[in-house]
Amino acid sequence: MKPLRYYGAILTARSAIFALRAIGRNATHFPGGLAMKICPQFLKHIEKPPVLIGVTGTNGKTTVSNMIGDVLKAAKIPYANNALGSNIQEGIIVTMLEATTFWGKRKAEYCVLEIDERVSPKIYPYLKPTYLVVTNLFRDSYRRNAHVGYIADILQETIPSETTLILNADDLISLNLKPDNRRVTFGVDRLENEVEIRDSRIKDIHYCLKCGHRLTFDFNRYHHLGKAHCEGCGYTSPKGDVVITHVDETRKKMTLRIFDEYFEVKKIGDNITDLYNSVAAIALLHTFGMKTKEILHHFDGIEVVKSRYDVSELNGKKVIVMMAKDQNPIATSRVCDFIRRYPRHERIGVVLMNEASDHHTVSENIAFIYDTDFEYLNQPNITQVLFGGMRYLDFIARYKLSGIGEDRVNGAPDEASAVQLVDLDKVDTVFILYGTKTEPQALSAKRALLERMSEREVKA
Structure with missing residues (x-):
């Protein structure tokens, strides 16, 4: 029998959801916090969808979750998700409430959850994923999960043994999670004319996880992502089950190998990370049981979330708004690499608003x-x-250490x-x-730049 406090938590949380939405709020976090305070084991008692x-993973989990959801929606498969909410306990509780009747009886057959790696010990004992995509594991926010081995250990200890894993064949760290679980791997082959990046400041794996011998990288895409082998024990990166083998930039198409069959599908986005996100979502949907042709058909209708990569053009000039996760050196480095590969005939300006809004009790680690x-x-x-924000002088000092001329660097204490x-x-x-936390400032900056460009044209 379920405890009375569980039903009290449901009533309180649903009342909070109703009240918050009545005043135009999303109600995707606070009601879950109320439920937790009343019934700390709320997730243990609520009924779960069968599938x-x-x-989860360091980078890409929001995009992959959205891609999966978009295909399910296009296929008219009803599901619950936390796309509008947080990926920690509070947001997941609200999603479970959406997936059940008023008193917590199951009504949704499927649920897609983005799950923060750090909250795994509080989620997986109660919610056991049928399928779990691990996009990648990299060094992340210094405050919460800077040590990739620490996060890998958390996942290793908490992922249920019955969960089918969808793992990145090009990431030897996440690839080695839960070796006894059923798994399907995804990846991106070395593309035509692709240049290796061996100058990344961070590389989080140098030694074989099987025997400790130094790894030899056959292809290093960036950081520790790529293909490697161990000359000590013979371990080698797998070739992958669902893999992008070719990209046609002219036609905006990519070739997929799904096990031993080849297919062509629309290329989404312009960045290598978009390829990984796409193939991860396709691998999951294929493992889920959806027919390949149906997956690829619905994939043609997917677009990158505009707020994460938005291009505006006016009078021959472009303004590109692009997400670079604050406090995350890997994500920011990937964006810097994308910019340096941008067409060389264009003169480029970069405005960085990559700063966290810290709580007054927390000291930011720069x-x-x-x-x-x-x-x-x-x-x-x-x-x-x-650089814009209260830490702009720190960023300028770091940038000058990169050997770049001072005449190209500047900043201000606020983004505007x-x-x-x-x-x-x-x-x-x-x-x-x-x-x-700085998307509103970025969108405001875009509008200000476009206004200046428009005024400039009128004066001309």
Whole structure:
């Protein structure tokens, strides 16, 4: 019999959801917190959908979750998810309430959950995913999970043995999770004319996880991602079950090998991380049991979430708003690498708003900027790099250590002032990079830049 406090938690949480939505709020976090306070083991008692799809990992879990959800929606498969809510306990509790009747009886057959790696010990004892995608494991926010081995250990200890894993064949760290579980692997083959990146500041695996011998990388895509083998024990990266083998940039198509069959599907996004997100979602949907042709058909209708990569063009100039996760040296380095590969004939300006809004009781650890590959922005066609936010002087000091001329670096203590420093005579394309808490400032900066471009045209 379920405890009375569980029913009290349901009533309180649902009342909070109703009240918050009545005033226009999403109600995706606070009601879950109330439920936890009343019944700490709330997730133990609520009924769960028969098929639970989890998505976790350092980078890409939100995008992969959204892609999976978009295909299920297009296929008219009803499901619950936490796309609008948080990926920790509170948000997951609200999602479970959405997936059940008023008193917690199951009504949804399927659920797609984005799950933060750190909360695994509080989730998996009660919610046992049928399938779990692990996108990758990298060094992340220094405050919560800077040590990738620490996060890998948490997942190793908490992922249920009955869960089918969808793992990245190019990431030897996440690939070695729960070796006895059923698994399907995904990856991206070395693409035509793809250049290795062996100059990343961070590389979180150097030694074989089987025998401790130093690994030899046959192909190093970036950081520790790629293909490697061990000359000590013979261990080698697998070739992968669901793999992107070729990309046609002209036609915006990519070739997929799904086990031993080949298919063509729309290429989503412009970044290598978009390829990994796409193939991870396809691998999950194939393992879930959806027919390949149906997956690929619905995939053609997917677009990258606009707020994460948004291009505006006016009077021959572009403003690109792009997410670079704050406090995360890997995610920020990947964006810097993307910018340095942008067409060299364009003069580029970069405005970085990659700063956390810290609570007054917490001291921000700024060390992540010294692990970020800002050196990638030391290109002759990158004419301006601007920093906005209270930590702008720290960023400028780090950037100067990259050996880049002081005449190209500037900043301001707030984002609005920083974007006004963009010299429209020196740039053709401006990248506005924002963190998880600075999207409103980034969108405001985009509007301000477009207004300046428009006024400039009128005066001309």
